[in-house]
Amino acid sequence: MSTPEPATTPEAPVRRVVGLFRPYRWNLLFVAVLVGATSLVSLVNPFLIRAVLDVALPQGRTGLLTLLALGMIVVSVANSSFGVLQSYVSTKVGQRVMHDLRAAVYAHLERMSLAFFTGTRTGEVQSRIANDIGGMQATVTTTATTVASNLTIVIATAIAMLVLDWRLAMASLAMTPFFGWLSRRIGNERRRITRDRQRQHAAISSIVQESLSVSGILLSRTMGRSRSLVDTFAAESDRLADLEIRSSMAGRWSQSWIQIVMSSMPAVIYWVAGLTGPGDHMAISVGTLVAFTTLQMNLFRPMVQLLSAGVEIQASLELFARIFEYLDLPTDIVEPRHPIAPVALRGDLRLRDVGFSYAGAERRTLNAIDVTVPAGHSLGIVGETGAGKTTLSHLIPRLYDVTSGQVTIDGVDVRDMSFDTLAAAVGVVPQETYLFHASVAANLRFAKPDATDEELAAAAKTAQIHDHIESLPDGYHSVIGERGHRLSGGEKQRLAIARAILRDPPILVLDEATSALDTHTERAVLAAIDAASAGRTTITIAHRLSTIRDADEIIVLDAGEIVERGTHGELLRLGGRYAAMIDRDAAVSG
Known part of the structure; x- marks a missing residue:
């Protein structure tokens, strides 16, 4: 007999999810410093490019050109080094959080009364520990850091763009609020699909655990039900495949339009720059224009990743909710706070x-x-x-x-x-x-x-x-x-x-x-x-x-x-x- 799934899974409070990372706050602070350093260093290149195009090359200053070129190489090395170190620390923190969750769920289930296990399929329990927590891996190891890193880059890049030219900056950022709304809508859809997908994972885990055990094989062979079990598994697997496709394709057309719009932004910038006219006192120099489009391309990648990460986080909240649902199950058999031990265990x-x-x-x-x-x-x-x-x-x-x-x-x-x-x-x-x-x-x-x-x-x-x-x-x-x-x-x-x-x-x-x-x-x-x-x-x-x-x-x-x-x-x-x-x-x- 299996425990019926609730009609809706309880929401996973963001504060509670954040609390899982609290024991590793100093590691996360170090990651934040690395993120900030990477973001600031990455902004140097466009300004170096502007100096090359507007000063070093036109004036033939080879010494300055050499220094600027070396500066670009140093920026690249620093960015790569910071990225590797940031990836290591964030992955380590994420894996420790996953370990803590697995250990907490297992320890909590060990304290449950026998009644819980007589009313729950073993495959369901295994799915919560393996599939649900396993499905969080990307979120807790890389997504959180990706959000912090890309958000910092987006903010810093937007400020740099405003410093270079506020008119071009406003034209580049005009569609950002719409993109944010669209990503939230896609995330809600992915979250609903994730709930159904994880339930299907649990159903398949139960079938495998029950039918492919030694006892299950003996029963199916002697009852002549092997073909029926294969058909049942195939049907459940087909449902899971459909859900995986829906999950993968949810919002893909919307995201494609976002990428098309953002990829078209350099053309818009060139057009806006051309409207100022060569005689206008606010005309934009070639160096500024190249530096701005470089910043814009730097903005494109983190913004797309940020929108995608937002969708992934919303979907992963469903996984957190399923795990918290198990952690919140009341334990019927509770160990006394102040246990009493017999003077000697005689066996009366x-x-x-x-x-x-x-x-x-x-x-x-x-x-x-x-x-x-x-x-x-x-x-x-x-x-x-x-x-x-x-x-x-x-x-x-x-x-x-x-x-x-x-x-x-x-x-x-x-x-x-x-x-x-x-x-x-x-x-x-x-x-x-x-x-x-x-x-x-x-x-x-x-x-x-x-x-x-x-x-x-x-x-x-x-x-x-x-x-x-x-x-x-x-x-x-x-x-x-x-x-x-x-x-x-x-x-x-x-x-x-x-x-x-x-x-x-x-x-x-x-x-x-x-x-x-x-x-x-x-x-x-x-x-x-x-x-x-x-x-x-x-x-x-x-x-x-x-x-x-x-x-x-x-x-x-x-x-x-x-x-x-x-x-x-x-x-x-x-x-x-x-x-x-x-x-x-x-x-x-x-």
């Missing part, structure tokens, strides 16, 4: 009158759950599908917060514990095993990065998986493929159990962790877990009731409520739902 677990309901649900998933599991004891949880077993297990490591009541470990409410303390207290082996495309050792060390090889082997032996690991081509260094697809279901679950054991938490939650094991392997793993569970509180959610026969207490859930509780023998003698489930299991296995 208590659920006091716990109730829970998912957001938007009409009825509670759990209601009035009251359970005490002393340190070192075991609890079995059984019930039909949808009874609330897995939801209950999610409340212990605080993947969700209770709606009412409280969950305590060693007398401390889990909501008052730091995330690190809670993670150290509770280990979880989920029903669906998740393994990385990495070596066996790397997957195990995800639980304990500093674990020694001996500790890895000990945990694997406890989970009855060591011998199999040793039989792999590279032993513990063997890469097991995405989601561990090079292992069987039972091998994956035993590896997940070994990973949890390696962390050595006082509380271990097993969510049907042995459901994919054959009877022989299941017995071996359960015996190993029992041996490792001395002094450990164990919560076992059972699909096979044989796995919880020896639990100190068993609770039976139905519609989110405890309907029976007791030991295996007590529940059998009761002759209720648990006894009926045992009989059904026996009939199926028989």
